[in-house]
Amino acid sequence: MKPLLQSEAFVRIAAPLGVGIALFVLWEVGFRLASVPVYLFPKPSDIFTSFVNNGPSLFRALLVTLRVTLQAFAAAVIIGTLVAFMFVQSRAIEISLFPYAVLLQVTPVVAIAPLVIILVKNTQLSLTICATLVALFPIISNTTLGLRSVDPGLANYFRMNRASRFKTLVKLRIPGALPYFFGGLRISSGLALIGAVVAEFVAGTGGRSSGLAYEILDAGFTLDIPRMFAALFLITLTGVVLFAAMVVLSRLALSNWHESEIRTET
Amino acid sequence: MVTGGERPPAVEVLSAEKVFSNGTRGLAPINLSIADGEFLTLIGPSGCGKSTLLKLIANLIEPSDGRLLWWRGNFSQVGQEGRRFAFVFQEPTLMPWARVEANVRLPLELSNVTKTKAAPLVAEALEQVGLSAFTRHFPRQLSGGMKMRVSIARALVTKPNLLLMDEPFGALDEFTRNKLDADLIRLWWEGKLTTVFVTHSIYEAVFLSTRIIVMAANPGRIFRTMTIGEPQPRGEGFRDSPKFAAYCRELSTWLAKASLPSASAGVS
Numbered sequence: 001m002k003p004l005l006q007s008e009a010f011v012r013i014a015a016p017l018g019v020g021i022a023l024f025v026l027w028e029v030g031f032r033l034a035s036v037p038v039y040l041f042p043k044p045s046d047i048f049t050s051f052v053n054n055g056p057s058l059f060r061a062l063l064v065t066l067r068v069t070l071q072a073f074a075a076a077v078i079i080g081t082l083v084a085f086m087f088v089q090s091r092a093i094e095i096s097l098f099p100y101a102v103l104l105q106v107t108p109v110v111a112i113a114p115l116v117i118i119l120v121k122n123t124q125l126s127l128t129i130c131a132t133l134v135a136l137f138p139i140i141s142n143t144t145l146g147l148r149s150v151d152p153g154l155a156n157y158f159r160m161n162r163a164s165r166f167k168t169l170v171k172l173r174i175p176g177a178l179p180y181f182f183g184g185l186r187i188s189s190g191l192a193l194i195g196a197v198v199a200e201f202v203a204g205t206g207g208r209s210s211g212l213a214y215e216i217l218d219a220g221f222t223l224d225i226p227r228m229f230a231a232l233f234l235i236t237l238t239g240v241v242l243f244a245a246m247v248v249l250s251r252l253a254l255s256n257w258h259e260s261e262i263r264t265e266t
Numbered sequence: 267m268v269t270g271g272e273r274p275p276a277v278e279v280l281s282a283e284k285v286f287s288n289g290t291r292g293l294a295p296i297n298l299s300i301a302d303g304e305f306l307t308l309i310g311p312s313g314c315g316k317s318t319l320l321k322l323i324a325n326l327i328e329p330s331d332g333r334l335l336w337w338r339g340n341f342s343q344v345g346q347e348g349r350r351f352a353f354v355f356q357e358p359t360l361m362p363w364a365r366v367e368a369n370v371r372l373p374l375e376l377s378n379v380t381k382t383k384a385a386p387l388v389a390e391a392l393e394q395v396g397l398s399a400f401t402r403h404f405p406r407q408l409s410g411g412m413k414m415r416v417s418i419a420r421a422l423v424t425k426p427n428l429l430l431m432d433e434p435f436g437a438l439d440e441f442t443r444n445k446l447d448a449d450l451i452r453l454w455w456e457g458k459l460t461t462v463f464v465t466h467s468i469y470e471a472v473f474l475s476t477r478i479i480v481m482a483a484n485p486g487r488i489f490r491t492m493t494i495g496e497p498q499p500r501g502e503g504f505r506d507s508p509k510f511a512a513y514c515r516e517l518s519t520w521l522a523k524a525s526l527p528s529a530s531a532g533v534s
Contacts, residue, residue: 151359157355161376163376257362
């Protein structure tokens, strides 16, 4: 068996983990020695205690935010892919609609969120709409690019064999677009979370349907800084898990053939 | 003996010429009859229109004037039993996401042949190019020569009568190219395939062909026809024979003449 330190997989996980643990230790020890008050900047141990004490409410908030994020992400993937297919089918559609997709992308969600929240009665739905608007663009642009980036030699071959439009789409355009699509998924998953949190901030909804953003707002009002950090960590963790899930998905789909996922043997 | 006179020619080019949309005269009117079972090679300096002529034969482009006949008929009946053709490009143009067998199956799939019906045909084509052990591989796992073999198998799987090849081995090293040439001549002989082959290599042209068309540029036209009357199928021994050297020398002389500027000025 190879020594652990020589294993690429082990180092890949252990090295950043080691840095993280070292930072936490430094943080804990340093802040203890300097006796920084909790209401200014909490120590890791304070945050952990807050996690334990506020566990159920934080967990409920996480589920709310996660639900909005996943709904928005799913909506963005479905709508984005459909729009990309439309763009590729007709140049006229793309030329007429693409500027509006850009418009959606460049308008900050904080600016549209109040409007959406006023227009849509259901809070959950309005939050999902805001997050979808943020997550949509990378899917549209990446998938469109992918569907267009067909190997010209293969496209020629399909034409020569009198392949139908549908067969060319299924056998050539879609498989060829997958690497771009997965690139879009990675960006979009993170954006869906950001969109969800920002929309929650704007909506400021409390009560039973409050998400992690409201936990942060509420902790701020009551100067419960450790709870603020705890909620923040949960948001970050969610983002990392989402990203990792997309990486795994992309690896599963592409590892056999695409350069980005092929691990060269040395 | 190869060119049986009783069967109709595979392709007839009847005063077909090509003027491109920018006004360039790609091909002066060409008359050419490609006999059934012939191995015809087009060779010439760049810009002589050999690829254009091949594309005309493949009906990838239309002649500006004149016409072509396939098996004494027009193009609409190409694709019927006994009148199929396949095209092999300079690049293997394989689908990187599909295994070797799926790549070879592609033309059958595009003409709606079911997987069960396609399976024995795919296996046979892969056997013909010596890749039976690599059906489950992905293109990236294969060498350049093997990818080209997959591309040839994909052409053979439809059981074509006419095989059109546009510098198929141009990007390969000489050793691999010689090996593929030897395989190709066997496949041509066994499959009674009419083949039209474009190349830059004098040795390849002499080794493979029953007839070589030397072309010249400005405008593209037939400069000289050479018949290589060596018995078939030719083995590697042919490469070492004095006759081979003599043919190569003759072809080289004609090519040099076809490349001279005066050769171009003479006709136009």
